[in-house]
Amino acid sequence: MISLRVRRRETAVAYTLLTPSLVGIGLFLVLPVFVVLWLSLRQWDLVSPSTFVGLRNYRDILSDPAVGNSFAVTALFTAMVIPVQTVLGLGVALLLNRRLPGSAFFRALYIVPWICAPLALGVVWKWMFDPTDGVLNAIIGHRITWLSSENLALPSVAAVSVWSQVGYVSLFFLAGLSAVPGHLYEAARIDGASAVRTFWHITLPLLRPTTFFILVTGIISSFQVFDTVYAMTSGGPAGHTDVIASHIYQEAFVDFRLGRAAALAVALLVVLVMVTVAQQLWFRRRITYELG
Amino acid sequence: MTTLQSAPATAALSPAPPARRSPGLLKRLAGRSTGGLVRLGLLIIALFWMVPTLGLLVSSLRKPLDIQASGWWSIFTAPASLTLHNYTSLLANPAISRSVANSIMITVPATLLVVIIGALAAYIFAWVEFPGRDVVFLIVVGLLVVPIQVALIPVTDLFAKVGIFGSIASVVLFHVAFGLPFAIFLLRNFFAQIPQELLEAARLDGAGELRLFTRVVLPLGGPAIASLAIFQFLWVWNDMLVALIFANSSAAPLTVALTEQTRQFGTNIDVLSSGAFLSMIIPLVVFFAFQRQFVSGLTAGALK
Numbered sequence: 001m002i003s004l005r006v007r008r009r010e011t012a013v014a015y016t017l018l019t020p021s022l023v024g025i026g027l028f029l030v031l032p033v034f035v036v037l038w039l040s041l042r043q044w045d046l047v048s049p050s051t052f053v054g055l056r057n058y059r060d061i062l063s064d065p066a067v068g069n070s071f072a073v074t075a076l077f078t079a080m081v082i083p084v085q086t087v088l089g090l091g092v093a094l095l096l097n098r099r100l101p102g103s104a105f106f107r108a109l110y111i112v113p114w115i116c117a118p119l120a121l122g123v124v125w126k127w128m129f130d131p132t133d134g135v136l137n138a139i140i141g142h143r144i145t146w147l148s149s150e151n152l153a154l155p156s157v158a159a160v161s162v163w164s165q166v167g168y169v170s171l172f173f174l175a176g177l178s179a180v181p182g183h184l185y186e187a188a189r190i191d192g193a194s195a196v197r198t199f200w201h202i203t204l205p206l207l208r209p210t211t212f213f214i215l216v217t218g219i220i221s222s223f224q225v226f227d228t229v230y231a232m233t234s235g236g237p238a239g240h241t242d243v244i245a246s247h248i249y250q251e252a253f254v255d256f257r258l259g260r261a262a263a264l265a266v267a268l269l270v271v272l273v274m275v276t277v278a279q280q281l282w283f284r285r286r287i288t289y290e291l292g
Numbered sequence: 293m294t295t296l297q298s299a300p301a302t303a304a305l306s307p308a309p310p311a312r313r314s315p316g317l318l319k320r321l322a323g324r325s326t327g328g329l330v331r332l333g334l335l336i337i338a339l340f341w342m343v344p345t346l347g348l349l350v351s352s353l354r355k356p357l358d359i360q361a362s363g364w365w366s367i368f369t370a371p372a373s374l375t376l377h378n379y380t381s382l383l384a385n386p387a388i389s390r391s392v393a394n395s396i397m398i399t400v401p402a403t404l405l406v407v408i409i410g411a412l413a414a415y416i417f418a419w420v421e422f423p424g425r426d427v428v429f430l431i432v433v434g435l436l437v438v439p440i441q442v443a444l445i446p447v448t449d450l451f452a453k454v455g456i457f458g459s460i461a462s463v464v465l466f467h468v469a470f471g472l473p474f475a476i477f478l479l480r481n482f483f484a485q486i487p488q489e490l491l492e493a494a495r496l497d498g499a500g501e502l503r504l505f506t507r508v509v510l511p512l513g514g515p516a517i518a519s520l521a522i523f524q525f526l527w528v529w530n531d532m533l534v535a536l537i538f539a540n541s542s543a544a545p546l547t548v549a550l551t552e553q554t555r556q557f558g559t560n561i562d563v564l565s566s567g568a569f570l571s572m573i574i575p576l577v578v579f580f581a582f583q584r585q586f587v588s589g590l591t592a593g594a595l596k
Contacts, residue, residue, distance in 0.1 A: 010420060010421070010422060010501075011422040011423060013420070013500075013501050014416050014420045014422040014425075014501075015422070017412050017413070017415075017416050017501065017502070018412075018413050018416050018428075020409045020412070020413075021409050021410065021412070021413035021432075021472055021476065022413075022428075024409070024465075024468060024469040024472055025432060025435065025469060025472050025473065027450070027469065028443055028447060028465070028466060028469030028470065029435045029438055029443060029469060029470070029473070030435070031446065032438075032442055032443040032445075032446035032447060033438065033442055035445075035446035035449070036442050036443075036445060036446055039445060039446070046448075046449075092334075092337065095330050095333055095334055096334070098330050100330060100331055100334075102331070102334075103334075106334045106337075106338055108580065108583070109338050109341055109342055110337070110338070110341055111579070112341065112342075112345060112576065113341065113344075113345070114526075115526060115572070115575045115576055115579045116345075116530070116568075116571070116572040116575065116576070117529070117530035117532070117547050117568075117571050117572070117575075118530060118532075119530070119532045119547045119550065119551065119571075120547070120550065120567075120568035120569075120571045120572060121344075121568075123550070123554060123564050123568050124344055124345075124347075124348050124564075124565075124568055125344065127561055127564065127565075128344060128347070135347060163340075163341070167341070171587065171590065172590060174587070175587060175590040217436075220436070220437060220439070223439065224439050224440060224441065226532075226533050227530075227532045227533065227547075230532070230551075231551070231554075244441075245439075245441055245533070248441045248444075249441075249533070249537075252444065252445055253444075253537055258445055261445060262445055264441075265439070265441045265442045265444075265445070266442075268439050268441055268442070269437075269438060269439060269442050272437050272438075272439055273437055276437050
């Protein structure tokens, strides 16, 4: 039985050592949530004192078609990127997992775009998508205006995003695959299970924690996509790639309407919390296999 | 005996057991052709993944006039003279050369601080019992969901009031704070797997928490710490949004300086290609230097 005094001293030590983390997190993550909530009820231009306007910012953004467009564009972007990068990433991981000679080289190659700055890659791809000098049109022999076309701009940006993430996603799946106990495959082989059945009934269920992690973090970051869009289209043409992060940036740091920007940030936070909680609930029912 | 001893180590690394060679010739041929197909698939994807970066590298080594005249792929048919001219002129630009120094001065402390502070916190959450531990840990992990956009405006205001807005320090502080929840999440899961007996033994020897941390936990946590350091390094080095807002022109890192260049001079590809490639070299070197630790850190930390 540990005496009360020892326990109290341990608690003091624990909180002392936690202080730098808790102060940093409190100051830059927790406090801002409350400040943004407070700011979203005010009108402010960063220079003159702010004034209380009640829920007007929320009424404004709810009735503003540009805001609706931004959320729709962001959701569409996420819907294009996440399934494709997850399936491709899993596919690449399964291929790499065959451990053929050269696997390490391929793995390294696929991860390269993830290591590079999204901004730099966006700049490179903008140049490759260029209607007159770009390599893409040189290959297909047509003059397609990829990034200034209302229908093609968002899919083009999404494709670049997928391209840059697949290697990263596959790295996580590879790590997940290496944790699947080999005796399960052995048992399935002895039972005569086909490769497809083995995949559906052993590999995929055991990869659920990995899939969960990849989906949750992937969706959170794809809702905040900024650099790639900024480099490739700057939100154009006519708002067709105006993702919510660009919109908030524009409202806050270009137009200096900080109350409205704060209300948008709150809306983004609410959406992300809802999406994350929904995934948590969905996966909690399904993560039934525990790895010992 | 030797095979038995090395078995656990290799089992931990190798994924699916390799399919046993079947004796039939037909089956063996089929096996080889799927191997060939897999390799072909990997190769096609690889081409698609490599070409843009390769094109960038080649273009960055061509003269501006050549770039204007023909695509980079034409060097394979009509070998042209390659030159480092773009790089020398890029680095002669004071805005760019300073931004490279700024990138380093932002990224190195932001990475070191997150690793040190995060590891300390992760150790406490994993191995010291104190009231409120689980609740605080859950809150910290839950904060992973907070988008960066929520913090930008309040922190701008905070930095302005303290008087550090625009400085390198402001960018570093923001990156450290936003890196901490992930750092604590990743490292705690890894540290929690350290055998309890090791810690108990050290405690019985009278070691305090700080000593346990530096003598037992840190040495054993190598791979997870390496993978965290890589994550954080890449995030900070590649970031543009945070620096775009908090850094003034004398504190701007390479990503922001590159953006300025494109905004000012449009798409003059000699500056862009060499600048973009410059921004990629350091993270590529860092990543591949620690690749092995990165992967084993992922296996143990993030997925359990």
